[in-house]
Amino acid sequence: MTGMKITTKKLALCAVLTALALGLSTLENLFPISLVVPLPGVKLGLANIVTVFALYELGAPSALVILVARCLLGSLFAGNASALIFSLLGGFTAMLVMIALKQLPVLSIYGVSIGGAAAHNIGQMGAAIITLGNTMVLGYLPFLLAVSLFTGALTGFVSGLLFRAMKNINLSH
Amino acid sequence: MTSRQSPKLKPSPWDAIVVAAVIALGVFVTVVFYGGKSADHDLKCVVSAGSKTVDTIALRDAAKAPIARTYQGNGYTLHMTVTADGVCVSESDCPSQDCVHTGTITRSGQSIVCLPAQIVIHLEGTANSGPDVIVG
Structure with a gap:
Protein backbone atom coordinates (compact mmCIF):
# COMPACT_ATOMS: atom_id res chain seq x y z
CA MET A 1 0.00 0.00 0.00
CA THR A 2 3.02 2.30 -0.13
CA GLY A 3 1.93 3.46 -3.61
CA MET A 4 -1.36 4.67 -2.14
CA LYS A 5 0.29 6.60 0.68
CA ILE A 6 -0.76 10.23 0.60
CA THR A 7 1.74 12.69 1.97
CA THR A 8 0.73 16.07 3.30
CA LYS A 9 2.56 17.67 0.39
CA LYS A 10 0.65 15.59 -2.16
CA LEU A 11 -2.64 16.38 -0.44
CA ALA A 12 -1.81 20.08 -0.50
CA LEU A 13 -0.82 19.87 -4.17
CA CYS A 14 -4.12 18.14 -5.01
CA ALA A 15 -6.01 20.90 -3.19
CA VAL A 16 -4.07 23.64 -5.01
CA LEU A 17 -4.67 21.97 -8.38
CA THR A 18 -8.39 21.59 -7.61
CA ALA A 19 -8.58 25.29 -6.75
CA LEU A 20 -6.68 26.13 -9.95
CA ALA A 21 -9.05 23.99 -12.04
CA LEU A 22 -12.06 25.72 -10.43
CA GLY A 23 -10.50 29.11 -11.11
CA LEU A 24 -9.85 28.23 -14.75
CA SER A 25 -13.44 26.99 -15.15
CA THR A 26 -14.77 30.25 -13.72
CA LEU A 27 -12.45 32.28 -15.95
CA GLU A 28 -13.58 30.32 -18.98
CA ASN A 29 -17.24 31.01 -18.20
CA LEU A 30 -16.50 34.74 -18.35
CA PHE A 31 -15.37 34.39 -21.99
CA PRO A 32 -17.66 31.76 -23.53
CA ILE A 33 -16.49 30.63 -27.00
CA SER A 34 -20.10 29.65 -27.69
CA LEU A 35 -20.48 33.28 -28.80
CA VAL A 36 -18.14 32.45 -31.70
CA VAL A 37 -19.07 28.79 -32.15
CA PRO A 38 -22.77 28.52 -31.23
CA LEU A 39 -22.85 24.89 -30.17
CA PRO A 40 -24.40 23.77 -26.88
CA GLY A 41 -21.72 22.70 -24.43
CA VAL A 42 -18.76 23.95 -26.47
CA LYS A 43 -15.89 25.03 -24.21
CA LEU A 44 -12.17 25.64 -24.35
CA GLY A 45 -11.69 23.16 -21.50
CA LEU A 46 -9.04 25.17 -19.67
CA ALA A 47 -9.54 23.05 -16.54
CA ASN A 48 -8.34 20.11 -18.62
CA ILE A 49 -4.84 21.61 -18.44
CA VAL A 50 -4.90 20.78 -14.74
CA THR A 51 -6.22 17.27 -15.43
CA VAL A 52 -3.46 16.56 -17.98
CA PHE A 53 -0.82 17.97 -15.64
CA ALA A 54 -2.11 15.99 -12.65
CA LEU A 55 -2.31 12.80 -14.71
CA TYR A 56 1.39 12.96 -15.59
CA GLU A 57 2.67 14.56 -12.40
CA LEU A 58 0.63 12.77 -9.73
CA GLY A 59 -0.79 9.74 -11.52
CA ALA A 60 -4.29 8.59 -12.41
CA PRO A 61 -5.80 8.13 -8.90
CA SER A 62 -4.88 11.66 -7.76
CA ALA A 63 -5.96 13.15 -11.11
CA LEU A 64 -9.30 11.40 -10.71
CA VAL A 65 -9.75 12.78 -7.18
CA ILE A 66 -8.98 16.30 -8.43
CA LEU A 67 -11.46 15.84 -11.29
CA VAL A 68 -14.28 14.67 -9.03
CA ALA A 69 -13.59 17.45 -6.49
CA ARG A 70 -13.56 20.05 -9.28
CA CYS A 71 -16.86 18.78 -10.75
CA LEU A 72 -18.63 18.60 -7.37
CA LEU A 73 -17.39 21.98 -6.13
CA GLY A 74 -17.96 23.65 -9.51
CA SER A 75 -21.54 22.44 -9.57
CA LEU A 76 -22.02 23.49 -5.93
CA PHE A 77 -20.60 27.00 -6.45
CA ALA A 78 -22.59 27.51 -9.66
CA GLY A 79 -25.75 26.28 -7.93
CA ASN A 80 -26.42 24.16 -10.99
CA ALA A 81 -26.94 20.52 -10.07
CA SER A 82 -27.97 19.56 -13.61
CA ALA A 83 -24.52 20.59 -14.86
CA LEU A 84 -22.94 17.95 -12.60
CA ILE A 85 -23.88 15.02 -14.84
CA PHE A 86 -22.35 16.83 -17.84
CA SER A 87 -19.06 17.62 -16.13
CA LEU A 88 -18.78 14.21 -14.46
CA LEU A 89 -19.59 12.14 -17.55
CA GLY A 90 -17.40 14.32 -19.76
CA GLY A 91 -14.59 14.33 -17.22
CA PHE A 92 -14.66 10.57 -16.57
CA THR A 93 -14.73 9.72 -20.28
CA ALA A 94 -11.83 12.08 -20.96
CA MET A 95 -9.88 10.69 -18.02
CA LEU A 96 -10.36 7.06 -19.10
CA VAL A 97 -9.24 7.82 -22.66
CA MET A 98 -6.23 9.85 -21.49
CA ILE A 99 -5.17 7.11 -19.06
CA ALA A 100 -5.33 4.61 -21.95
CA LEU A 101 -3.50 6.88 -24.42
CA LYS A 102 -0.84 7.75 -21.84
CA GLN A 103 0.17 4.07 -21.85
CA LEU A 104 1.31 4.48 -25.47
CA PRO A 105 4.85 5.90 -25.23
CA VAL A 106 4.84 6.97 -28.90
CA LEU A 107 2.19 9.61 -28.23
CA SER A 108 3.09 13.10 -27.09
CA ILE A 109 1.11 15.24 -24.68
CA TYR A 110 -0.71 16.64 -27.75
CA GLY A 111 -2.09 13.24 -28.80
CA VAL A 112 -3.18 12.42 -25.24
CA SER A 113 -4.78 15.83 -24.81
CA ILE A 114 -6.63 15.76 -28.16
CA GLY A 115 -7.95 12.28 -27.37
CA GLY A 116 -9.10 13.54 -23.97
CA ALA A 117 -10.84 16.60 -25.44
CA ALA A 118 -12.70 14.47 -27.99
CA ALA A 119 -13.68 11.96 -25.31
CA HIS A 120 -14.89 14.82 -23.08
CA ASN A 121 -17.30 15.90 -25.82
CA ILE A 122 -18.48 12.32 -26.35
CA GLY A 123 -19.15 11.99 -22.61
CA GLN A 124 -21.03 15.28 -22.53
CA MET A 125 -23.05 14.17 -25.55
CA GLY A 126 -24.01 11.07 -23.58
CA ALA A 127 -25.07 13.30 -20.70
CA ALA A 128 -27.14 15.44 -23.08
CA ILE A 129 -28.89 12.35 -24.47
CA ILE A 130 -29.66 11.15 -20.93
CA THR A 131 -30.83 14.59 -19.78
CA LEU A 132 -32.89 15.48 -22.86
CA GLY A 133 -34.06 11.94 -23.61
CA ASN A 134 -33.47 12.83 -27.26
CA THR A 135 -30.83 11.52 -29.66
CA MET A 136 -31.22 14.50 -32.01
CA VAL A 137 -28.39 16.22 -30.13
CA LEU A 138 -26.01 13.70 -31.74
CA GLY A 139 -26.12 15.92 -34.82
CA TYR A 140 -23.81 18.30 -32.94
CA LEU A 141 -21.17 15.66 -32.21
CA PRO A 142 -19.20 16.02 -35.49
CA PHE A 143 -18.88 19.77 -34.91
CA LEU A 144 -17.91 19.30 -31.26
CA LEU A 145 -15.30 16.73 -32.33
CA ALA A 146 -13.91 19.22 -34.86
CA VAL A 147 -13.68 21.86 -32.11
CA SER A 148 -12.00 19.32 -29.80
CA LEU A 149 -9.06 19.02 -32.23
CA PHE A 150 -8.37 22.70 -31.59
CA THR A 151 -9.13 22.75 -27.87
CA GLY A 152 -7.18 19.51 -27.28
CA ALA A 153 -4.14 20.87 -29.10
CA LEU A 154 -4.41 24.10 -27.09
CA THR A 155 -4.60 22.17 -23.81
CA GLY A 156 -1.61 20.06 -24.87
CA PHE A 157 0.36 23.17 -25.81
CA VAL A 158 -0.31 24.96 -22.50
CA SER A 159 0.36 21.76 -20.50
CA GLY A 160 3.65 21.43 -22.41
CA LEU A 161 4.58 24.99 -21.45
CA LEU A 162 3.75 24.16 -17.84
CA PHE A 163 5.96 21.06 -17.84
CA ARG A 164 8.83 23.00 -19.45
CA ALA A 165 8.48 25.77 -16.86
CA MET A 166 8.48 23.22 -14.06
CA LYS A 167 11.45 21.26 -15.36
CA ASN A 168 13.63 22.50 -12.54
CA ILE A 169 11.01 22.22 -9.85
CA ASN A 170 10.65 18.91 -8.10
CA LEU A 171 7.25 18.64 -6.49
CA SER A 172 7.90 15.20 -5.09
CA HIS A 173 10.25 16.23 -2.27
CA MET B 1 4.84 10.72 -5.49
CA THR B 2 6.40 7.98 -7.49
CA SER B 3 3.86 8.16 -10.30
CA ARG B 4 5.58 10.97 -12.16
CA GLN B 5 6.02 10.18 -15.83
CA SER B 6 7.51 12.87 -18.06
CA PRO B 7 5.40 13.36 -21.16
CA LYS B 8 6.74 13.89 -24.65
CA LEU B 9 6.41 17.64 -25.04
CA LYS B 10 6.97 17.88 -28.79
CA PRO B 11 4.25 16.68 -31.16
CA SER B 12 4.91 13.17 -32.41
CA PRO B 13 3.93 11.85 -35.87
CA TRP B 14 1.93 9.19 -34.00
CA ASP B 15 -0.36 11.92 -32.67
CA ALA B 16 -1.77 12.05 -36.20
CA ILE B 17 -3.39 8.66 -35.51
CA VAL B 18 -5.40 10.19 -32.65
CA VAL B 19 -6.36 13.14 -34.88
CA ALA B 20 -7.33 10.74 -37.68
CA ALA B 21 -9.43 8.66 -35.26
CA VAL B 22 -11.30 11.77 -34.08
CA ILE B 23 -11.90 12.89 -37.70
CA THR B 30 -22.06 12.72 -39.91
CA VAL B 31 -22.79 9.96 -42.43
CA VAL B 32 -24.98 8.00 -40.01
CA PHE B 33 -26.82 11.05 -38.71
CA TYR B 34 -27.19 13.17 -41.84
CA GLY B 35 -26.50 10.68 -44.64
CA GLY B 36 -29.97 9.26 -45.13
CA LYS B 37 -31.89 12.30 -44.00
CA SER B 38 -34.58 13.78 -46.12
CA ALA B 39 -34.27 17.47 -46.71
CA ASP B 40 -35.56 20.75 -47.95
CA HIS B 41 -38.94 19.56 -49.19
CA ASP B 42 -42.05 19.73 -47.07
CA LEU B 43 -39.97 20.55 -44.02
CA LYS B 44 -41.60 20.31 -40.67
CA CYS B 45 -40.37 21.59 -37.36
CA VAL B 46 -40.61 19.14 -34.46
CA VAL B 47 -40.32 20.56 -30.95
CA SER B 48 -39.46 18.16 -28.13
CA ALA B 49 -39.28 18.72 -24.40
CA GLY B 50 -37.45 15.82 -22.84
CA SER B 51 -38.46 12.71 -24.75
CA LYS B 52 -41.92 14.06 -25.59
CA THR B 53 -42.86 15.80 -28.84
CA VAL B 54 -44.78 18.91 -27.82
CA ASP B 55 -45.36 20.54 -31.20
CA THR B 56 -45.07 19.92 -34.94
CA ILE B 57 -45.33 22.76 -37.46
CA ALA B 58 -45.05 22.45 -41.25
CA LEU B 59 -42.92 25.27 -42.65
CA ARG B 60 -45.32 25.69 -45.57
CA ASP B 61 -47.92 26.84 -43.04
CA ALA B 62 -45.70 29.89 -42.45
CA ALA B 63 -45.59 30.83 -46.15
CA LYS B 64 -47.96 33.76 -45.76
CA ALA B 65 -46.87 34.97 -42.35
CA PRO B 66 -44.28 33.85 -39.79
CA ILE B 67 -45.56 31.69 -36.98
CA ALA B 68 -44.44 32.59 -33.47
CA ARG B 69 -44.62 30.08 -30.63
CA THR B 70 -43.53 30.15 -27.02
CA TYR B 71 -42.35 27.13 -25.06
CA GLN B 72 -41.43 26.72 -21.44
CA GLY B 73 -39.09 24.16 -20.01
CA ASN B 74 -37.20 23.82 -16.75
CA GLY B 75 -38.20 27.35 -15.73
CA TYR B 76 -37.00 29.01 -18.96
CA THR B 77 -39.03 30.48 -21.81
CA LEU B 78 -38.14 30.17 -25.50
CA HIS B 79 -39.70 32.23 -28.27
CA MET B 80 -39.51 30.38 -31.57
CA THR B 81 -40.20 31.89 -34.99
CA VAL B 82 -41.09 29.70 -37.96
CA THR B 83 -40.92 31.06 -41.51
CA ALA B 84 -41.24 29.32 -44.86
CA ASP B 85 -37.43 29.16 -45.04
CA GLY B 86 -36.50 27.98 -41.57
CA VAL B 87 -36.82 28.11 -37.81
CA CYS B 88 -35.01 30.11 -35.18
CA VAL B 89 -35.20 30.85 -31.48
CA SER B 90 -35.67 34.59 -31.55
CA GLU B 91 -35.52 35.08 -27.80
CA SER B 92 -34.78 33.07 -24.71
CA ASP B 93 -34.12 33.79 -21.06
CA CYS B 94 -31.77 30.81 -20.67
CA PRO B 95 -28.30 31.66 -19.32
CA SER B 96 -26.21 30.21 -22.17
CA GLN B 97 -28.17 31.72 -25.11
CA ASP B 98 -26.74 28.96 -27.34
CA CYS B 99 -30.21 28.36 -28.78
CA VAL B 100 -30.47 32.01 -29.88
CA HIS B 101 -26.89 32.10 -31.21
CA THR B 102 -27.49 28.97 -33.31
CA GLY B 103 -29.50 31.20 -35.64
CA THR B 104 -31.89 29.94 -38.28
CA ILE B 105 -31.90 26.28 -39.24
CA THR B 106 -33.07 25.60 -42.79
CA ARG B 107 -32.16 22.00 -43.63
CA SER B 108 -33.51 18.64 -42.62
CA GLY B 109 -31.48 17.03 -39.84
CA GLN B 110 -30.49 20.35 -38.29
CA SER B 111 -31.57 21.09 -34.75
CA ILE B 112 -31.53 23.82 -32.14
CA VAL B 113 -30.83 22.57 -28.65
CA CYS B 114 -31.47 24.52 -25.48
CA LEU B 115 -29.82 22.50 -22.72
CA PRO B 116 -31.00 24.70 -19.81
CA ALA B 117 -34.64 24.54 -20.96
CA GLN B 118 -34.21 20.94 -22.15
CA ILE B 119 -35.96 21.75 -25.42
CA VAL B 120 -34.90 20.42 -28.85
CA ILE B 121 -36.18 21.93 -32.09
CA HIS B 122 -35.55 19.67 -35.05
CA LEU B 123 -36.23 19.94 -38.79
CA GLU B 124 -37.50 16.95 -40.73
CA GLY B 125 -38.18 16.69 -44.45
CA THR B 126 -39.23 14.21 -47.08
CA ALA B 127 -36.62 14.13 -49.88
CA ASN B 128 -33.04 12.86 -49.82
CA SER B 129 -30.01 15.11 -49.54
CA GLY B 130 -26.37 14.86 -48.56
CA PRO B 131 -24.74 15.67 -45.26
CA ASP B 132 -25.23 19.16 -43.96
CA VAL B 133 -22.58 21.36 -42.47
CA ILE B 134 -23.38 24.18 -40.05
CA VAL B 135 -19.96 25.02 -38.71
CA GLY B 136 -16.67 24.67 -40.57
Whole structure:
Protein backbone atom coordinates (compact mmCIF):
# COMPACT_ATOMS: atom_id res chain seq x y z
CA MET A 1 0.00 0.00 0.00
CA THR A 2 3.02 2.30 -0.13
CA GLY A 3 1.93 3.46 -3.61
CA MET A 4 -1.36 4.67 -2.14
CA LYS A 5 0.29 6.60 0.68
CA ILE A 6 -0.76 10.23 0.60
CA THR A 7 1.74 12.69 1.97
CA THR A 8 0.73 16.07 3.30
CA LYS A 9 2.56 17.67 0.39
CA LYS A 10 0.65 15.59 -2.16
CA LEU A 11 -2.64 16.38 -0.44
CA ALA A 12 -1.81 20.08 -0.50
CA LEU A 13 -0.82 19.87 -4.17
CA CYS A 14 -4.12 18.14 -5.01
CA ALA A 15 -6.01 20.90 -3.19
CA VAL A 16 -4.07 23.64 -5.01
CA LEU A 17 -4.67 21.97 -8.38
CA THR A 18 -8.39 21.59 -7.61
CA ALA A 19 -8.58 25.29 -6.75
CA LEU A 20 -6.68 26.13 -9.95
CA ALA A 21 -9.05 23.99 -12.04
CA LEU A 22 -12.06 25.72 -10.43
CA GLY A 23 -10.50 29.11 -11.11
CA LEU A 24 -9.85 28.23 -14.75
CA SER A 25 -13.44 26.99 -15.15
CA THR A 26 -14.77 30.25 -13.72
CA LEU A 27 -12.45 32.28 -15.95
CA GLU A 28 -13.58 30.32 -18.98
CA ASN A 29 -17.24 31.01 -18.20
CA LEU A 30 -16.50 34.74 -18.35
CA PHE A 31 -15.37 34.39 -21.99
CA PRO A 32 -17.66 31.76 -23.53
CA ILE A 33 -16.49 30.63 -27.00
CA SER A 34 -20.10 29.65 -27.69
CA LEU A 35 -20.48 33.28 -28.80
CA VAL A 36 -18.14 32.45 -31.70
CA VAL A 37 -19.07 28.79 -32.15
CA PRO A 38 -22.77 28.52 -31.23
CA LEU A 39 -22.85 24.89 -30.17
CA PRO A 40 -24.40 23.77 -26.88
CA GLY A 41 -21.72 22.70 -24.43
CA VAL A 42 -18.76 23.95 -26.47
CA LYS A 43 -15.89 25.03 -24.21
CA LEU A 44 -12.17 25.64 -24.35
CA GLY A 45 -11.69 23.16 -21.50
CA LEU A 46 -9.04 25.17 -19.67
CA ALA A 47 -9.54 23.05 -16.54
CA ASN A 48 -8.34 20.11 -18.62
CA ILE A 49 -4.84 21.61 -18.44
CA VAL A 50 -4.90 20.78 -14.74
CA THR A 51 -6.22 17.27 -15.43
CA VAL A 52 -3.46 16.56 -17.98
CA PHE A 53 -0.82 17.97 -15.64
CA ALA A 54 -2.11 15.99 -12.65
CA LEU A 55 -2.31 12.80 -14.71
CA TYR A 56 1.39 12.96 -15.59
CA GLU A 57 2.67 14.56 -12.40
CA LEU A 58 0.63 12.77 -9.73
CA GLY A 59 -0.79 9.74 -11.52
CA ALA A 60 -4.29 8.59 -12.41
CA PRO A 61 -5.80 8.13 -8.90
CA SER A 62 -4.88 11.66 -7.76
CA ALA A 63 -5.96 13.15 -11.11
CA LEU A 64 -9.30 11.40 -10.71
CA VAL A 65 -9.75 12.78 -7.18
CA ILE A 66 -8.98 16.30 -8.43
CA LEU A 67 -11.46 15.84 -11.29
CA VAL A 68 -14.28 14.67 -9.03
CA ALA A 69 -13.59 17.45 -6.49
CA ARG A 70 -13.56 20.05 -9.28
CA CYS A 71 -16.86 18.78 -10.75
CA LEU A 72 -18.63 18.60 -7.37
CA LEU A 73 -17.39 21.98 -6.13
CA GLY A 74 -17.96 23.65 -9.51
CA SER A 75 -21.54 22.44 -9.57
CA LEU A 76 -22.02 23.49 -5.93
CA PHE A 77 -20.60 27.00 -6.45
CA ALA A 78 -22.59 27.51 -9.66
CA GLY A 79 -25.75 26.28 -7.93
CA ASN A 80 -26.42 24.16 -10.99
CA ALA A 81 -26.94 20.52 -10.07
CA SER A 82 -27.97 19.56 -13.61
CA ALA A 83 -24.52 20.59 -14.86
CA LEU A 84 -22.94 17.95 -12.60
CA ILE A 85 -23.88 15.02 -14.84
CA PHE A 86 -22.35 16.83 -17.84
CA SER A 87 -19.06 17.62 -16.13
CA LEU A 88 -18.78 14.21 -14.46
CA LEU A 89 -19.59 12.14 -17.55
CA GLY A 90 -17.40 14.32 -19.76
CA GLY A 91 -14.59 14.33 -17.22
CA PHE A 92 -14.66 10.57 -16.57
CA THR A 93 -14.73 9.72 -20.28
CA ALA A 94 -11.83 12.08 -20.96
CA MET A 95 -9.88 10.69 -18.02
CA LEU A 96 -10.36 7.06 -19.10
CA VAL A 97 -9.24 7.82 -22.66
CA MET A 98 -6.23 9.85 -21.49
CA ILE A 99 -5.17 7.11 -19.06
CA ALA A 100 -5.33 4.61 -21.95
CA LEU A 101 -3.50 6.88 -24.42
CA LYS A 102 -0.84 7.75 -21.84
CA GLN A 103 0.17 4.07 -21.85
CA LEU A 104 1.31 4.48 -25.47
CA PRO A 105 4.85 5.90 -25.23
CA VAL A 106 4.84 6.97 -28.90
CA LEU A 107 2.19 9.61 -28.23
CA SER A 108 3.09 13.10 -27.09
CA ILE A 109 1.11 15.24 -24.68
CA TYR A 110 -0.71 16.64 -27.75
CA GLY A 111 -2.09 13.24 -28.80
CA VAL A 112 -3.18 12.42 -25.24
CA SER A 113 -4.78 15.83 -24.81
CA ILE A 114 -6.63 15.76 -28.16
CA GLY A 115 -7.95 12.28 -27.37
CA GLY A 116 -9.10 13.54 -23.97
CA ALA A 117 -10.84 16.60 -25.44
CA ALA A 118 -12.70 14.47 -27.99
CA ALA A 119 -13.68 11.96 -25.31
CA HIS A 120 -14.89 14.82 -23.08
CA ASN A 121 -17.30 15.90 -25.82
CA ILE A 122 -18.48 12.32 -26.35
CA GLY A 123 -19.15 11.99 -22.61
CA GLN A 124 -21.03 15.28 -22.53
CA MET A 125 -23.05 14.17 -25.55
CA GLY A 126 -24.01 11.07 -23.58
CA ALA A 127 -25.07 13.30 -20.70
CA ALA A 128 -27.14 15.44 -23.08
CA ILE A 129 -28.89 12.35 -24.47
CA ILE A 130 -29.66 11.15 -20.93
CA THR A 131 -30.83 14.59 -19.78
CA LEU A 132 -32.89 15.48 -22.86
CA GLY A 133 -34.06 11.94 -23.61
CA ASN A 134 -33.47 12.83 -27.26
CA THR A 135 -30.83 11.52 -29.66
CA MET A 136 -31.22 14.50 -32.01
CA VAL A 137 -28.39 16.22 -30.13
CA LEU A 138 -26.01 13.70 -31.74
CA GLY A 139 -26.12 15.92 -34.82
CA TYR A 140 -23.81 18.30 -32.94
CA LEU A 141 -21.17 15.66 -32.21
CA PRO A 142 -19.20 16.02 -35.49
CA PHE A 143 -18.88 19.77 -34.91
CA LEU A 144 -17.91 19.30 -31.26
CA LEU A 145 -15.30 16.73 -32.33
CA ALA A 146 -13.91 19.22 -34.86
CA VAL A 147 -13.68 21.86 -32.11
CA SER A 148 -12.00 19.32 -29.80
CA LEU A 149 -9.06 19.02 -32.23
CA PHE A 150 -8.37 22.70 -31.59
CA THR A 151 -9.13 22.75 -27.87
CA GLY A 152 -7.18 19.51 -27.28
CA ALA A 153 -4.14 20.87 -29.10
CA LEU A 154 -4.41 24.10 -27.09
CA THR A 155 -4.60 22.17 -23.81
CA GLY A 156 -1.61 20.06 -24.87
CA PHE A 157 0.36 23.17 -25.81
CA VAL A 158 -0.31 24.96 -22.50
CA SER A 159 0.36 21.76 -20.50
CA GLY A 160 3.65 21.43 -22.41
CA LEU A 161 4.58 24.99 -21.45
CA LEU A 162 3.75 24.16 -17.84
CA PHE A 163 5.96 21.06 -17.84
CA ARG A 164 8.83 23.00 -19.45
CA ALA A 165 8.48 25.77 -16.86
CA MET A 166 8.48 23.22 -14.06
CA LYS A 167 11.45 21.26 -15.36
CA ASN A 168 13.63 22.50 -12.54
CA ILE A 169 11.01 22.22 -9.85
CA ASN A 170 10.65 18.91 -8.10
CA LEU A 171 7.25 18.64 -6.49
CA SER A 172 7.90 15.20 -5.09
CA HIS A 173 10.25 16.23 -2.27
CA MET B 1 4.84 10.72 -5.49
CA THR B 2 6.40 7.98 -7.49
CA SER B 3 3.86 8.16 -10.30
CA ARG B 4 5.58 10.97 -12.16
CA GLN B 5 6.02 10.18 -15.83
CA SER B 6 7.51 12.87 -18.06
CA PRO B 7 5.40 13.36 -21.16
CA LYS B 8 6.74 13.89 -24.65
CA LEU B 9 6.41 17.64 -25.04
CA LYS B 10 6.97 17.88 -28.79
CA PRO B 11 4.25 16.68 -31.16
CA SER B 12 4.91 13.17 -32.41
CA PRO B 13 3.93 11.85 -35.87
CA TRP B 14 1.93 9.19 -34.00
CA ASP B 15 -0.36 11.92 -32.67
CA ALA B 16 -1.77 12.05 -36.20
CA ILE B 17 -3.39 8.66 -35.51
CA VAL B 18 -5.40 10.19 -32.65
CA VAL B 19 -6.36 13.14 -34.88
CA ALA B 20 -7.33 10.74 -37.68
CA ALA B 21 -9.43 8.66 -35.26
CA VAL B 22 -11.30 11.77 -34.08
CA ILE B 23 -11.90 12.89 -37.70
CA ALA B 24 -13.02 9.37 -38.68
CA LEU B 25 -15.50 9.28 -35.79
CA GLY B 26 -16.82 12.71 -36.79
CA VAL B 27 -17.25 11.60 -40.42
CA PHE B 28 -18.92 8.37 -39.30
CA VAL B 29 -21.44 10.20 -37.11
CA THR B 30 -22.06 12.72 -39.91
CA VAL B 31 -22.79 9.96 -42.43
CA VAL B 32 -24.98 8.00 -40.01
CA PHE B 33 -26.82 11.05 -38.71
CA TYR B 34 -27.19 13.17 -41.84
CA GLY B 35 -26.50 10.68 -44.64
CA GLY B 36 -29.97 9.26 -45.13
CA LYS B 37 -31.89 12.30 -44.00
CA SER B 38 -34.58 13.78 -46.12
CA ALA B 39 -34.27 17.47 -46.71
CA ASP B 40 -35.56 20.75 -47.95
CA HIS B 41 -38.94 19.56 -49.19
CA ASP B 42 -42.05 19.73 -47.07
CA LEU B 43 -39.97 20.55 -44.02
CA LYS B 44 -41.60 20.31 -40.67
CA CYS B 45 -40.37 21.59 -37.36
CA VAL B 46 -40.61 19.14 -34.46
CA VAL B 47 -40.32 20.56 -30.95
CA SER B 48 -39.46 18.16 -28.13
CA ALA B 49 -39.28 18.72 -24.40
CA GLY B 50 -37.45 15.82 -22.84
CA SER B 51 -38.46 12.71 -24.75
CA LYS B 52 -41.92 14.06 -25.59
CA THR B 53 -42.86 15.80 -28.84
CA VAL B 54 -44.78 18.91 -27.82
CA ASP B 55 -45.36 20.54 -31.20
CA THR B 56 -45.07 19.92 -34.94
CA ILE B 57 -45.33 22.76 -37.46
CA ALA B 58 -45.05 22.45 -41.25
CA LEU B 59 -42.92 25.27 -42.65
CA ARG B 60 -45.32 25.69 -45.57
CA ASP B 61 -47.92 26.84 -43.04
CA ALA B 62 -45.70 29.89 -42.45
CA ALA B 63 -45.59 30.83 -46.15
CA LYS B 64 -47.96 33.76 -45.76
CA ALA B 65 -46.87 34.97 -42.35
CA PRO B 66 -44.28 33.85 -39.79
CA ILE B 67 -45.56 31.69 -36.98
CA ALA B 68 -44.44 32.59 -33.47
CA ARG B 69 -44.62 30.08 -30.63
CA THR B 70 -43.53 30.15 -27.02
CA TYR B 71 -42.35 27.13 -25.06
CA GLN B 72 -41.43 26.72 -21.44
CA GLY B 73 -39.09 24.16 -20.01
CA ASN B 74 -37.20 23.82 -16.75
CA GLY B 75 -38.20 27.35 -15.73
CA TYR B 76 -37.00 29.01 -18.96
CA THR B 77 -39.03 30.48 -21.81
CA LEU B 78 -38.14 30.17 -25.50
CA HIS B 79 -39.70 32.23 -28.27
CA MET B 80 -39.51 30.38 -31.57
CA THR B 81 -40.20 31.89 -34.99
CA VAL B 82 -41.09 29.70 -37.96
CA THR B 83 -40.92 31.06 -41.51
CA ALA B 84 -41.24 29.32 -44.86
CA ASP B 85 -37.43 29.16 -45.04
CA GLY B 86 -36.50 27.98 -41.57
CA VAL B 87 -36.82 28.11 -37.81
CA CYS B 88 -35.01 30.11 -35.18
CA VAL B 89 -35.20 30.85 -31.48
CA SER B 90 -35.67 34.59 -31.55
CA GLU B 91 -35.52 35.08 -27.80
CA SER B 92 -34.78 33.07 -24.71
CA ASP B 93 -34.12 33.79 -21.06
CA CYS B 94 -31.77 30.81 -20.67
CA PRO B 95 -28.30 31.66 -19.32
CA SER B 96 -26.21 30.21 -22.17
CA GLN B 97 -28.17 31.72 -25.11
CA ASP B 98 -26.74 28.96 -27.34
CA CYS B 99 -30.21 28.36 -28.78
CA VAL B 100 -30.47 32.01 -29.88
CA HIS B 101 -26.89 32.10 -31.21
CA THR B 102 -27.49 28.97 -33.31
CA GLY B 103 -29.50 31.20 -35.64
CA THR B 104 -31.89 29.94 -38.28
CA ILE B 105 -31.90 26.28 -39.24
CA THR B 106 -33.07 25.60 -42.79
CA ARG B 107 -32.16 22.00 -43.63
CA SER B 108 -33.51 18.64 -42.62
CA GLY B 109 -31.48 17.03 -39.84
CA GLN B 110 -30.49 20.35 -38.29
CA SER B 111 -31.57 21.09 -34.75
CA ILE B 112 -31.53 23.82 -32.14
CA VAL B 113 -30.83 22.57 -28.65
CA CYS B 114 -31.47 24.52 -25.48
CA LEU B 115 -29.82 22.50 -22.72
CA PRO B 116 -31.00 24.70 -19.81
CA ALA B 117 -34.64 24.54 -20.96
CA GLN B 118 -34.21 20.94 -22.15
CA ILE B 119 -35.96 21.75 -25.42
CA VAL B 120 -34.90 20.42 -28.85
CA ILE B 121 -36.18 21.93 -32.09
CA HIS B 122 -35.55 19.67 -35.05
CA LEU B 123 -36.23 19.94 -38.79
CA GLU B 124 -37.50 16.95 -40.73
CA GLY B 125 -38.18 16.69 -44.45
CA THR B 126 -39.23 14.21 -47.08
CA ALA B 127 -36.62 14.13 -49.88
CA ASN B 128 -33.04 12.86 -49.82
CA SER B 129 -30.01 15.11 -49.54
CA GLY B 130 -26.37 14.86 -48.56
CA PRO B 131 -24.74 15.67 -45.26
CA ASP B 132 -25.23 19.16 -43.96
CA VAL B 133 -22.58 21.36 -42.47
CA ILE B 134 -23.38 24.18 -40.05
CA VAL B 135 -19.96 25.02 -38.71
CA GLY B 136 -16.67 24.67 -40.57
